[in-house]
Amino acid sequence: MEKTIDPRVIRTRKLIMDAFIDLSTKKEFKEITIKDITQAATVNRATFYYHFEDKYDLLKKVLSEDVMCKVISEVSMHEMLNEETVQSIFKSLIQFQSAIANQCRRSYEAFMPTIETILKQELQNIFTEWLIKQWSEHAVEELRVGAIMMSWALYGAAMHYLQTNDMSQEDYIQKMMPFISNGLKFRQEWMK
Amino acid sequence: MEKTIDPRVIRTRKLIMDAFIDLSTKKEFKEITIKDITQAATVNRATFYYHFEDKYDLLKKVLSEDVMCKVISEVSMHEMLNEETVQSIFKSLIQFQSAIANQCRRSYEAFMPTIETILKQELQNIFTEWLIKQWSEHAVEELRVGAIMMSWALYGAAMHYLQTNDMSQEDYIQKMMPFISNGLKFRQEWMK
């Protein structure tokens, strides 16, 4: 059984992360200082450095452990990769990006690169796990490559869609489905 | 300048006290265990005993530092003892008792003795301080006795009023004012 985490650690990290999230709605990321964060959290600076390497490390962890929890959870629920779940995942990504862009308008630009890195990594991990289950006769390396390509493709599509203001979600999904279908169909044909 | 309190101490005491207050709205005081409190607060039992002697010590401190903060603050604002402020203080006591009786209905009976002890002590301290300022030519010991009598009298009146359901606050105040006026007038006449 996994060792339980010291409650003090849980409390302290939550104080720091909550303070950081709150500050992010008021200031741009680059204007937020370690001093701001530690004062708002009522946590000592040395304690901050005990938990996080620096402000960027905090950002990374806040995004992956707090901000993106919901979207990762939504994505994970599907448990397999097919045309339907790909569409649903695409919608989750769009909804999440819109929400975060609205909540932290000032810092969103600073967050985007980190969000992209973490989200693509998470999607890749999730897809790899699913594909290994779905097509267990394939080489794991090949499935991993497929997962990488799928996660980048989906993410790219979501970013592209958000930048275009002249199309509905359903219309965009219709345009991207042929590539999705061919990708999945190729796999299924190879299996026969 | 007063030494600042360690933030961990502030946080931990707040966790324990908040957990206790919350539990008091759900369970009778005697049914609340140290185990209940420490689990709800996510604080270790040894830490609880580091801050409080036992459950009764916690109760006492919660009542004096948290539950009664508002009423003590209201009373303290008057800064002197006269017919007008006595009436206002009487009303504060009644309002406070009614509120606490509603909030912690189940445990109120258990709390009453401790509340009474603490509130009377606080009133006595406040009145003594005021009387020393108002009638600085009097012996401090004499003023202290006056403050004791006034605080007990006011508290007794408030308790009595709450037990009678057939009288408005204003009516009750009218009945008690002769004793208040005579007490205050006696003091003023002696001064001339």
Added chain:
DNA sequence: TTCGAAATATCGTTTATCCGACATATCGCA
């Protein structure tokens, strides 16, 4: 460009809190 103020990052020491263990007390049920 210079300079003082402010922030950063780290260190050693102290304090608060945690954990597991233990002895004792209390509770609830048969």
Added chain:
DNA sequence: TGCGATATGTCGGATAAACGATATTTCGAA
């Protein structure tokens, strides 16, 4: 009344968090 389960209260050792100090870096204004 007896007994097993649960709660209480305390202890020693370990860990997390605080404090104050320090050297260095960054910032902003003159």
